Amino acid sequence: MISPNLSASFYLISGILFILALRGLSSPETSRKGNLFGMVGMLIAIIVTFLSIGNFSTSLIYVLVFLLLGGAIGAFIAFKIPMTAMPELVAGFHSLVGLAAVFVAIAAFLNPEAFGLGFPLNIKLASLIEMSIGAAVGAVTFSGSVIAFLKLRGIMSGSPIVFKGQHIINLLLGIFIIFMIYYLCKTQLPSLFWTVIILSFLIGAMLIIPIGGADMPVVISMLNSYSGWAAAGIGFTLENTALIITGALVGSSGAILSYIMCKSMNRSFFNVILGGFGGDSNASKKESNKEQKPVKSGNAEDAAFLMKNAASVIIVPGYGMAVAQAQHALKEMVDKLKKNDIKVTYAIHPVAGRMPGHMNVLLAEANVPYDEVFELEDINNDFANSDVAFVIGANDVTNPIAKTDPKSPIFGMPVLDVEKCKSVLFVKRSLSPGYAGVDNELFYKDNTLMLFADAKKMTEDIVKNLD
Helix, strand or coil: CCCCHHHHHHHHHHHHHHHHHHHHCCCCHHHHHHHHHHHHHHHHHHHHHHHHHCCCCCHHHHHHCCCCCHHHHHHHHHHHHCHHHHHHHHHHHHHHHHHHHHHHHHHHHHHHHCCCCCCCEECHHHHHHHHEEEEEEEHHHHHHHHHHHHHCCCCCCCCCCCCCCHHHHHHHHHHHHHHHHHHHHHHHHHHHHHHHHHHHHHHHHHHHHCCCCHHHHHHHHHHHHHHHHHHHHHHHHHHHHHHHHHHHHHHHHHHHHHHHHHHHCCCCHHHHHHHCCCHHHHHHHHHHHHCCCCEEEHHHHHHHHHHCCCCCCEEEHHHHHHHHHHHHHHHHHHHHHCCCCEEEEEEECCCCCCCCCCCHHHHHCCCCCEEEEHHHHHHHHHHHHCCEEEEECCCCHHHHHHHCCCCHHHHHHCCCCHHHHHHEEECCCCCCCCCCCCHHHHHHHHCCCECCCHHHHHHHHHHHHCC
């Protein structure tokens, strides 16, 4: 067993490493170093926690076994998971963090003596408040993350699912949970504790259901924040400094990221927190079911001709590129264009893909130089002066209807001004609507040439025709 002062020192070192990890993860160039700092920090925290216990009983051995088993499962999933499934993996892991917080809170409530929190029906007030809030936020995180996982996996519709009086019900549930926590602290009745958890599971699902697929990256960052606050709440209950620091860092960074993304998407931060955006589902259905207009379609030879005769090309990657794993073929195409003295840049929308930074990660995997990748606000004005826009799998983030139709679920969301390019090459398998369920007006523009094919195969064919 190590002394409390020494434990506190190591926890402080662990916290500093977590801060350095967040700093590193702020840029693709330093992300690997950031991940390393985070892993070392967590390893230190786990070892110190075990050494601080001092009593290596049979129960502790069981904990160690399950810890190693969980780590092995996590490592296996990390090695096997395809990049396209990364968003739902993140959502799934967020759900486990929330569920862990709920389980710890249940254990502390049922057996407070083991945690030094008092006795059944006589738990320390501060500890009871902490475990109640931690359990409630953890339950919200779990059920909300499960819904996000189902939407990302395609098991549940990506379109907003709304019904009359939804916000009123959410408000009443939230108020009721607060009252239940208040009376729980006064009476410490187990039935009230279980009621808080059950209602929190319910409101977590209710908050995420009305959010549309186009806004899913914001949901991911928001749930990341929730999981952090749940961990911090349980950290206070357990009086574990490392858990408090880690939870607070994750919670605050997730909240800041959500705010930044909401600002870039012209969404209200409070509406996100309350599950209040996503648009009109009926409008979404009308858009997806409306009669399709004629479009101009072409092939790889047509696309290669246009790009070979262009002075500048802007690449707009989207989720379709991720599904097809076309980033390496895209890099090869860009390299050939550069050899012909054609200026090539990449335009990234804040919510392209299914999680924050999804496209940046894919392009980094293909060794695309970071100085060629630009965010929406930095490159949007360049479309009007560019010869060709090559849209590879992006849909909702290029839809002009976001600027023109107040009834659209994506109205008000800043989009890439792709339609202002002289020529638009749009790689897509079909004319199906985007993840938000909205038909893309860009398909039918006079300057748009649709390239109906798998993104990777089409890009490879274009590369061949560039020779």
